[in-house]
Amino acid sequence: MGSMIAARGSTEYRKNLTQIIGYAVLICVLALIPLITKSSYILHIFILTLIYTIAAASMRFIITSGQIPLAHAAYMGLGAYISGVLSKNFGISPWLTLIIAAIAAMGLGIFISFPFARLKAFYYAIVSLFFGVGLLQAIESLGKLTGGLSGITAIPTLFNTTSKVPFYYLFLALTVVSLVILYRLEVSRIGWNLKAIEQSYLVSGSVGISEVKYRVLAVAVGCFFVGLAGGMYANYNVTVSPSSFDTTSTLWLVIYVTIGGMNNFSGPIIGTALLFLLPQYYRGLKQFTPFISAAILFAVVYMFRDGIVSIPGLIKAFYQRIKGNSTK
Amino acid sequence: MKIIEITGLTKYFGGLAAVSGIDITVNEGEVLGLIGPNGAGKSTLFNLITGVIQPTSGKVVFKGKDITGKRPHEIAELGIGRTFQLNPLFPNFTVLRNVISSFQIRPRSSLLDTFFNTPVYRRNEAYILEQSLEILKLVGLYKVKDELAKNQPHGYQKMLGVARALAIKPELLLLDEPIAGMNPDEIDNTIEAIKRTSKLGVTIILVEHNMKILEICNRVIVMNFGQKIVEGSPQEIKDNPEVIKAYLGSGHDTKY
Secondary structure (H helix, E strand, O other): HHEEEHHHHHHHHHHHHHHHHHHHHHHHHHHHHHHHOHHHHHHHHHHHHHHHHHHHHHHHHOOOOOOOOOOOOHHHHHHHHHHHHHHOOOOOOOOHHHHHHHHHHHHHHHHHHHOOOOOOOOHHHHHHHHHHHHHHHHHHHHOOOOOOOHOOOOOOOOOOOOOHHHHHHHHHHHHHHHHHHHHHHOOOHHHHHHHHHOOHHHHHHOOOOOOOHHHHHHHHHHHHHHHHHHHHHHHHHHOOHHHHHHHHHHHHHHHHHHHOOOOOOOOHHHHHHHHHHHHHHHHHHHHHHHHHHHHHHHHHHHHHOOOHHHHHHHHHHHHHHHHHHHHH | OEEEEEEEEEEEEEEEEEEEEEEEEEEEEOOEEEOOOOOOOOOHHHHOOOOOOOOOOOEEEOOOOOOOOOOHHHHHHOOOEOOOOOOOOOOOOOOOHHHHOOOOOOOOHHHHHHHOOHHEEEEEEHHHHHHHHHHHHHHOOHOOOOEEEOOOOOHHHHHHHHHHHHHHHOOOOEEOOOOOOOOOOHHHHHHHHHHHHHHHHOOEEEEOHHHHHHHHHHEEEEEEEOOEEEEEEEHHHOOOHHHHHHHHOOOOOOOO
């Protein structure tokens, strides 16, 4: 029996090793992109992809606990506005406001999630949807400070340069760090407990998992990272307006997660990358982007419920079935 | 020694008294059977004890400590384990993961230990894995440990529920219809497992319709319409005319 466990341990270790090597190669390739392309537009797309990857991955982290946070883009907006206003109007260094934005979003997330923590999936989705709309309205109505509907402009950036390369490297590093933290959480007992609560809060309670504690924790972590993404967005993009963080933006995040695959950690990463990078191939048809994205979404939802990341597994299963049939 | 003392426990659902003024005392090491027809309030009583629902009035004292109105996870921490009649598990986890995920309290790693994967956390997890395999052997599920829980037959799922409840190292175990819907073989295995668990020093309260379970009880309480009607040894219960009338029915041979 001991050897069985050891054997399983070693295959897991080998699997982890190949995974780590794969990720290392991917990061190296991404790090080379500024050397390959001189186009600042392409770099801009990649930077946005990185920002939204953090947002989508943090949203999925909350989804694993069984709650669908439809206020997620509003929290990103909160982070963006806090970072933007503090660095522009109060002269605080953008490096510092980035962290403040993340902590503020986390704080509000914790504060709000206590009363909502025991709402189940559908009810939580509705409540958070309206909370998101309300939060954005509140930000808008702060008039002078936030510039109302037109937003704020001329936000100080993290680097005093017109080049996008330093932004790209910084954001790549931040994304990698964020994803590593989220991954560590997911594969630890914390992540398993969130999935346990998602499956049955009754059974979870009966073995001593505090439903409220873990749901609040999930929201705290998710909001921290989406606040960080918001701060990154503000201090990179220079302008921030409410329309970037409305309900539609939240739904885009849901689409990134769904297309990539909700039940897999790499789902939101692949989904975001696909939906940001794919439209670059048909740039001439830019006005059709939403339709093409919708078509992809429909195709994925009908054919692979677990998203694009489940395709290799399905192909493998299909291949094994064919092989099994032919040997009979 | 008394392990749990329930006094005047009452729960109203609207105008209906699901449980009304129940008094039950259970001694350490006892196996108490709780029988009664559908709707007698047996499962409600379990839910009241474990904090899933809050009582309208009355008191539950566990080991000298008032636990009325506590949340389910707090009650689990105190050492009351339970199984559920329906959906007793985490369907999308493997059998082994179900048990591992049920080890939350003894030992418990702090969030920081968990996140930073400290030696404390890793030692706890190694211990939990070993203990989980031990429990799966005890209930006879070791052979299916790596399969998804939802793909298991009904009897296995029920046993997994017991395995999960054992993982919290309970002093009091509440079993909600442990043998309902099982075939005769599974019933025998389950009764064996309950006997073994009882021998480990765990006090057990079990709810059941199947009269076969009476053979392992020290004492039986019969409930009807949210009230205790009779209490006594299994033999007394079998012979009690009121029980036969209220629960087993009258006018035909019950063969028990």
